Amino acid sequence: MRRVSDLVMKSPVRAALDWLDGHVEDAVADAVTVCEIPAPTFHEKQRAAWVAERFAALGLADVAMDEIGNVYGRRPGAARAPSILLAAHTDTVFPAGTAIQVRRAEGRLYGPGLIDNSIAVASLLALARALDATQVKTKGDVWLVATVGEEGLGNLRGIRAVVERLGERVAAVVAVEGQGLGKVYNRSIGSRRYQITVRAPGGHSWGAFGNRSAVHELFKLGAAIAALDVPTAPKVTYNIGVVGGGTSVNSIAEEAYCLLDMRSGDAGALDDLEARVMGLVQQANEVDDVSVTPTLIGDRPAGFMVEDAPLIQACFEALTLIGAEAAGHAIKLTEGSTDANIPMSLGIPSTCIALTTGGGTHTLGEYMDVDPVRLGLRQLLLVTLAVVDVA
Numbered sequence: 001m002r003r004v005s006d007l008v009m010k011s012p013v014r015a016a017l018d019w020l021d022g023h024v025e026d027a028v029a030d031a032v033t034v035c036e037i038p039a040p041t042f043h044e045k046q047r048a049a050w051v052a053e054r055f056a057a058l059g060l061a062d063v064a065m066d067e068i069g070n071v072y073g074r075r076p077g078a079a080r081a082p083s084i085l086l087a088a089h090t091d092t093v094f095p096a097g098t099a100i101q102v103r104r105a106e107g108r109l110y111g112p113g114l115i116d117n118s119i120a121v122a123s124l125l126a127l128a129r130a131l132d133a134t135q136v137k138t139k140g141d142v143w144l145v146a147t148v149g150e151e152g153l154g155n156l157r158g159i160r161a162v163v164e165r166l167g168e169r170v171a172a173v174v175a176v177e178g179q180g181l182g183k184v185y186n187r188s189i190g191s192r193r194y195q196i197t198v199r200a201p202g203g204h205s206w207g208a209f210g211n212r213s214a215v216h217e218l219f220k221l222g223a224a225i226a227a228l229d230v231p232t233a234p235k236v237t238y239n240i241g242v243v244g245g246g247t248s249v250n251s252i253a254e255e256a257y258c259l260l261d262m263r264s265g266d267a268g269a270l271d272d273l274e275a276r277v278m279g280l281v282q283q284a285n286e287v288d289d290v291s292v293t294p295t296l297i298g299d300r301p302a303g304f305m306v307e308d309a310p311l312i313q314a315c316f317e318a319l320t321l322i323g324a325e326a327a328g329h330a331i332k333l334t335e336g337s338t339d340a341n342i343p344m345s346l347g348i349p350s351t352c353i354a355l356t357t358g359g360g361t362h363t364l365g366e367y368m369d370v371d372p373v374r375l376g377l378r379q380l381l382l383v384t385l386a387v388v389d390v391a
């Protein structure tokens with residue numbers, strides 16, 4: 001790992017940083033283009049095709065799209081040296097048919113999916129262009145990857161395939177996100193999600209009164225889950241986010257279900273909560289005439305990087321050198337659920353860095369602050385070069 005303070009003394013690196021400063025609006029324009037191509041999770045192909053075209057136009061090596069829609073490109077290094085993999089997810093939480101038009105107002109750009117994660121996809125292109133325009137030769141390879149399936153039930157399927165394909169060839173994985181400039185991820189929040197389905201005899205609400213109801217049994221189970229005490233350090237959470245079932249107001253329900261989300265940054269604590277919930281499910285299942293079936297619908301592993309890991313330190317150093325703190329972006333460790341979960345859980349040095357600030361993420365009112373993008377791009381360049389070094 002190269003010290004960021006050494007890198008910024010080198011004139012090609014300074015030239016690349018200056019080049020980025022002068023091309024922030026190009027990156028923002030690319031982000032708008034990306035944002036306006038719909039890409040709900042599991043339907044990222046159109047956006048992925050756009051990225052693949054850009055990767056090819058940049059002259060990257062090994063440009064490819066795998067069968068699930070991850071797009072790969074490699075900017076070759078000059079030597080056998082540690083390589084980096086930068087991953088930005090293409091998918092959004094917005095369903096097909098969502099009206100997406102980006103508008104600018106007072107230094108902000110409004111658009112669903114713009115900060116999460118179109119600007120990050122655009123930043124990969126900006127980085128490659130900056131290195132090319134200023135003829136920066138790196139020692140190690142820079143892999144640029146646009147991933148699918150980061151959001152919701154995508155369950156990180158994109159990055160899982162990417163790490164399977166390239167995990168052994170890279171020394172570090174950095175997930176790139178739009179939101180949260182100044183934060184350095186060293187802990188991945190693991191999550192486990194279940195659909196819990198209850199079946200019971202049901203019947204006419206008057207004539208068959210006394211028969212077991214799937215809805216009533218589900219409510220009892222839900223109440224027992226909601227009464228669980230969980231630790232606050234490490235933080236452990238649960239949420240029943242969706243319930244459904246039954247056929248009519250005057251029918252005893254034959255079937256009902258809920259969706260349950262459980263999270264922690266601590267793998268053991270998450271396992272404990274899951275075991276307690278499964279104990280309650282087991283009890284509910286022992287009631288006569290009732291069947292309760294838990295189906296795992298999401299599983300994101302937890303992971304952890306020590307604070308003095310070289311990659312984490314490089315992120316701190318880059319943020320300090322670009323003046324993030326002075327610009328109002330507090331530099332601090334954080335935790336989250338990102339593409340970095342997968343490599344981190346496997347022990348590959350990894351983190352997630354963010355390009356700017358904004359708000360309303362995952363809502364139609366999502367917006368991105370334009371000004372900080374300049375700092376975000378500088379950070380991305382410096383962290384990348386810290387890993388791959390300059391030839």
Ligand SMILES: [Zn+2]
Nearest residue numbers: 089116117177
């Ligand atoms: Zn995201």
